[in-house]
Amino acid sequence: MLLGLDVVQVEAVERSPTLLTVTVSSPPGLMGCPRCGVVAVGRGRKIRVLHDVPGEVPVVLRWRQRTWRCPDPGCPVGSFTEQLPDLVPARGSLTCRAVTWAIAQLRREHACVSGLARRLAVAWKTLWRAVRPRLQARAEDPARFTGVTSLGVDEHIWHHGDTRRRGPKELTGMVDLTRHQDEHGRWRVRARLLDLVPGRSKKAYADWLTDRGATFRDGVQVAALDPFGGYKAALDAELADAVAVLDAFHVVKLGTQVVDEVRRRVQQATTGHRGRKGDPLYGIQTLLRAGAENLTDKQLHRLEVAITADDAHEEVYIAWRCAQDLRAAYRTKDTAEGRRRAEKILASFHTCPIAEVARLGRTLRRWQQAFLAYFTTDRANNGGTEAVNGIIELHRRIARGYRNRDNYRLRMLLAAGGLNA
Numbered sequence: 275m276l277l278g279l280d281v282v283q284v285e286a287v288e289r290s291p292t293l294l295t296v297t298v299s300s301p302p303g304l305m306g307c308p309r310c311g312v313v314a315v316g317r318g319r320k321i322r323v324l325h326d327v328p329g330e331v332p333v334v335l336r337w338r339q340r341t342w343r344c345p346d347p348g349c350p351v352g353s354f355t356e357q358l359p360d361l362v363p364a365r366g367s368l369t370c371r372a373v374t375w376a377i378a379q380l381r382r383e384h385a386c387v388s389g390l391a392r393r394l395a396v397a398w399k400t401l402w403r404a405v406r407p408r409l410q411a412r413a414e415d416p417a418r419f420t421g422v423t424s425l426g427v428d429e430h431i432w433h434h435g436d437t438r439r440r441g442p443k444e445l446t447g448m449v450d451l452t453r454h455q456d457e458h459g460r461w462r463v464r465a466r467l468l469d470l471v472p473g474r475s476k477k478a479y480a481d482w483l484t485d486r487g488a489t490f491r492d493g494v495q496v497a498a499l500d501p502f503g504g505y506k507a508a509l510d511a512e513l514a515d516a517v518a519v520l521d522a523f524h525v526v527k528l529g530t531q532v533v534d535e536v537r538r539r540v541q542q543a544t545t546g547h548r549g550r551k552g553d554p555l556y557g558i559q560t561l562l563r564a565g566a567e568n569l570t571d572k573q574l575h576r577l578e579v580a581i582t583a584d585d586a587h588e589e590v591y592i593a594w595r596c597a598q599d600l601r602a603a604y605r606t607k608d609t610a611e612g613r614r615r616a617e618k619i620l621a622s623f624h625t626c627p628i629a630e631v632a633r634l635g636r637t638l639r640r641w642q643q644a645f646l647a648y649f650t651t652d653r654a655n656n657g658g659t660e661a662v663n664g665i666i667e668l669h670r671r672i673a674r675g676y677r678n679r680d681n682y683r684l685r686m687l688l689a690a691g692g693l694n695a
């Protein structure tokens with residue numbers, strides 16, 4: 275049997291329905307004392323159990339580890355045990371390649387640590403203790419920050435527990451939105467989560483930017499952000515030369531929120547209660563959040579039925595149209611045309627009789643420069659932040675929650691590409 279491990283030979287293989295046990299040992303040879311170099315005297319073997327990359331069933335290596343004694347009575351080494359760092363770290367119980375395998379599974383197969391631990395026949399803690407230092411080392415490698423010319427920032431809630439015990443509920447996430455040329459010569463954003471820091475504030479973002487050093491900051495030409503004053507203040511302080519651009523994903527989301535708010539208000543006003551089955555506005559939430567271009571004729575018909583059921587629903591329709599206009603401005607292929615649409619939005623939304631739309635209009639006017647910058651920088655960051663958010667959400671579900679923020683950060687960096695330099 276070929277194990278693919280050069281450093282040991284297979285002595286025996288034992289199969290049971292639930293486990294594959296492989297006895298291995300290193301080929302014989304002379305061994306010198308690690309201290310004085312004198313040829314050491316063999317003292318037999320001891321069995322060390324290692325967990326290896328599983329197949330259908332978990333695989334256990336019984337490593338018959340050699341032990342020696344230094345014959346020089348003056349040497350302080352005495353007895354010593356064989357070490358094969360290519361096979362396993364000095365105090366590990368998982369082979370190096372099992373750890374590599376586990377990391378790849380976490381990264382690419384959306385596996386969870388407990389599931390992998392089960393396949394390896396080890397405890398969750400054992401696996402995480404072996405994986406964590408490798409992720410940590412990659413997280414600390416400054417090379418993963420090189421070449422970032424377009425930077426995004428976003429926040430999300432990572433826990434709903436006690437803030438005195440677990441710290442702030444929000445985490446600020448930095449996203450690499452730099453475009454790279456793919457094999458067909460097209461420029462694409464390969465969004466990577468660069469880091470997660472506690473809190474949602476100017477300080478959280480500014481401190482992180484300071485820590486990155488001048489070379490990193492000088493390289494950033496475009497900084498995308500959601501309409502949050504704290505992040506803008508951090509950019510003004512730390513990245514004064516970069517062009518601030520409102521992240522398209524966040525702006526479109528603001529539009530969707532407005533539709534939701536109007537729908538809920540009208541629902542309450544017309545029926546006196548929150549949406550329930552049988553109400554015309556009930557069950558169209560998802561339709562209202564989608565882009566009109568993605569709706570089928572049947573869905574458009576459902577929307578029409580809901581809107582025309584009551585004159586008061588006109589407001590929902592107008593809010594929906596406004597949100598669609600916002601989407602359309604971003605989706606326009608020609609950025610000059612997109613900018614004209616955006617300017618029309620800036621000129622009209624804030625005078626809308628629907629209060630929620632007017633408020634969005636005022637927000638956009640406050641952020642006018644950053645809003646319009648999207649159309650003039652030709653830096654279409656659309657989708658990058660959204661993609662990273664999606665990965666974060668997926669992996670939170672896979673792990674069924676995290677207690678430790680450092681572990682959470684490492685797992686999310688791994689999942690969202692942040693540990694690839």
Ligand SMILES: [Zn+2]
Pocket residue numbers: 307308309310311312344345346349350351352
């Ligand atoms: Zn010695």
